[in-house]
Amino acid sequence: xxxxxxxxxxxxxxxxxxxxxxxxxxxxxxxxxxxxxxxxxxxxxxxxxxxxxxxxxxxxxxxxxxxxxxxxxxxxxxxxxxxxxxxxxxxxxxxxxxxxxxxxxxxxxxxxxxxxxxxxxxxxxxxxxxxxxxxxxxxxxxxxxxxxxxxxxxxxxxxxxxxxxxxxxxxxxxxxxxxxxxxxxxxxxxxxxxxxxxxxxxxxxxxxxxxxxxxxxxxxxxxxxxxxxxxxxxxxxxxxxxxxxxxxxxxxxxxxxxxxxxxxxxxxxxxxxxxxxxxxxxxxxxxxxxxxxxxxxxxxxxxxxxxxxxxxxxxxxxxxxxxxxxxxxxxxxxxxxxxxxxxxxxxxxxxxxxxxxxxxxxxxxxxxxxxxxxxxxxxxxxxxxxxxxxxxxxxxxxxxxxxxxxxxxxxxxxxxxxxx
Ligand SMILES: *[C@@H]1O[C@H](CO)[C@@H](O)[C@H](O)[C@H]1NC(C)=O
Ligand SMILES: *[C@@H]1O[C@H](CO)[C@@H](O)[C@H](O)[C@H]1NC(C)=O
Ligand SMILES: *[C@@H]1O[C@H](CO)[C@@H](O)[C@H](O)[C@H]1NC(C)=O
Ligand SMILES: *[C@@H]1O[C@H](CO)[C@@H](O)[C@H](O)[C@H]1NC(C)=O
Ligand SMILES: *[C@@H]1O[C@H](CO)[C@@H](O)[C@H](O)[C@H]1NC(C)=O
Ligand SMILES: *[C@@H]1O[C@H](CO)[C@@H](O)[C@H](O)[C@H]1NC(C)=O
Numbered sequence: 293x294x295x296x297x298x299x300x301x302x303x304x305x306x307x308x309x310x311x312x313x314x315x316x317x318x319x320x321x322x323x324x325x326x327x328x329x330x331x332x333x334x335x336x337x338x339x340x341x342x343x344x345x346x347x348x349x350x351x352x353x354x355x356x357x358x359x360x361x362x363x364x365x366x367x368x369x370x371x372x373x374x375x376x377x378x379x380x381x382x383x384x385x386x387x388x389x390x391x392x393x394x395x396x397x398x399x400x401x402x403x404x405x406x407x408x409x410x411x412x413x414x415x416x417x418x419x420x421x422x423x424x425x426x427x428x429x430x431x432x433x434x435x436x437x438x439x440x441x442x443x444x445x446x447x448x449x450x451x452x453x454x455x456x457x458x459x460x461x462x463x464x465x466x467x468x469x470x471x472x473x474x475x476x477x478x479x480x481x482x483x484x485x486x487x488x489x490x491x492x493x494x495x496x497x498x499x500x501x502x503x504x505x506x507x508x509x510x511x512x513x514x515x516x517x518x519x520x521x522x523x524x525x526x527x528x529x530x531x532x533x534x535x536x537x538x539x540x541x542x543x544x545x546x547x548x549x550x551x552x553x554x555x556x557x558x559x560x561x562x563x564x565x566x567x568x569x570x571x572x573x574x575x576x577x578x579x580x581x582x583x584x585x586x587x588x589x590x591x592x593x594x595x596x597x598x599x600x601x602x603x604x605x606x607x608x609x610x611x612x613x614x615x616x617x618x619x620x621x622x623x624x625x626x627x628x629x630x631x632x633x634x635x636x637x638x639x640x641x642x643x644x645x646x647x648x649x650x651x652x653x654x655x656x657x658x659x660x661x662x663x664x665x666x667x668x669x670x671x672x673x674x675x676x677x678x679x680x681x682x683x684x685x686x687x688x689x690x691x692x693x694x695x696x697x698x699x700x701x702x703x704x705x706x707x708x709x710x711x712x
Pocket of ligand 1: 352353
């Protein structure tokens with residue numbers, strides 16, 4: 293029986309590798325969604341034995357490939373792209389299985405070389421070699437030594453597709469015969485999940501003759517800019533008393549922020565003990581309690597942050613609210629108290645509300661930090677230019693658990709500040 297204990301969780305939020313991370317969960321800013329990358333998988337340590345008994349390098353050995361900076365202009369030269377590789381199961385004639393973890397530093401993903409993952413299982417069954425390739429602009433695979441707007445001009449999905457193709461045709465794999473396994477000489481299989489699953493799909497459509505087969509897991513191939521629907525399964529499947537109360541609180545906050553008096557607005561700020569200048573920053577911040585839903589695991593149990601939030605709103609003196617909830621007054625006070633006493637610190641630590649949740653100051657490091665190995669910045673570039681998925685309030689004719697003060701223009705404005 294396979295017990296891949298070394299696979300670190302399913303759907304983990306991967307933050308450990310962000311060097312410029314500063315908020316407790318590693319985000320640079322808490323009014324943007326947490327990143328959801330595919331799970332890390334580390335591998336067993338030590339030397340590996342190939343099919344014919346040869347001792348070969350450990351899975352975590354890092355290799356380097358000279359990748360083109362700009363596939364439209366090869367004269368710009370190359371940068372170093374990191375990869376990991378094993379020929380544990382390889383026999384001449386077998387396939388080469390290529391995988392990128394996508395929008396993340398690829399350290400700690402070498403488990404995707406092994407038979408603890410489907411990649412390695414395919415290799416084991418088909419006598420293949422496996423590769424984990426770090427995506428350009430993540431980790432230490434960078435065309436330039438910073439993430440400035442000038443540098444990010446070559447951070448496009450087309451360049452990422454072309455990287456996969458150029459790698460396949462030009463890599464000299466560190467294994468016997470590794471210089472004779474191009475797609476013209478051996479079958480290549482491309483695998484990805486989530487964004488890298490989308491990239492896998494985009495690649496086989498855009499470059500149909502390179503990979504013999506491809507496997508796109510949870511591939512998010514459709515870009516949706518105004519993605520209020522992100523919150524719909526949460527609204528529908530969360531405890532319904534909690535859903536109803538959250539809707540009531542959000543409706544009240546929106547109404548007050550749009551047409552309430554200064555006193556009414558300040559009363560809400562006081563209740564949450566959070567004095568943000570911009571009301572859309574304030575209302576948008578409350579999305580954090582709902583984003584916690586995406587870290588739910590099948591076996592996560594009742595102590596998950598999301599359920600603690602609902603318990604805070606719905607359990608009064610040990611009694612749960614009926615399906616309609618306790619109503620606005622109780623829920624508003626309960627949410628404010630929970631936010632002020634418990635939750636704010638979890639997302640913002642010791643940072644001020646403006647530093648943690650304010651989006652209007654273009655001098656914030658969130659906008660100005662262009663150091664490499666900052667997956668959040670590199671990913672937001674792709675979100676803004678290609679993927680969308682801005683997670684905002686529902687249209688007026690729909691129930692909403694998220695403020696309607698947040699519309700795509702809000703998240704786009706944050707992006708534009710970073711890009712100017
Ligand atoms: C590989 O793992 C071993 C054992 O944990 C460690 O000593 C070594 O530094 C690692 N090598 C790389 C290149 O990360
Ligand atoms: C996976 O590969 C290891 C060697 O790396 C081997 O010992 C193990 O039996 C394989 N697991 C399965 C389920 O085949
Ligand atoms: C950032 O990289 C670009 C190349 O894209 C370079 O021209 C520029 O000088 C670098 N900026 C900093 C601040 O290092
Ligand atoms: C194992 O296989 C590789 C590739 O076919 C070959 O280069 C190597 O010499 C073999 N080693 C042994 C000990 O047979
Ligand atoms: C919030 O801060 C502003 C300016 O810093 C101040 O004028 C206002 O009174 C504060 N409001 C509350 C409710 O603390
Ligand atoms: C009400 O909320 C409590 C606490 O979160 C939850 O356990 C319960 O299932 C909810 N009941 C209904 C009917 O939604």
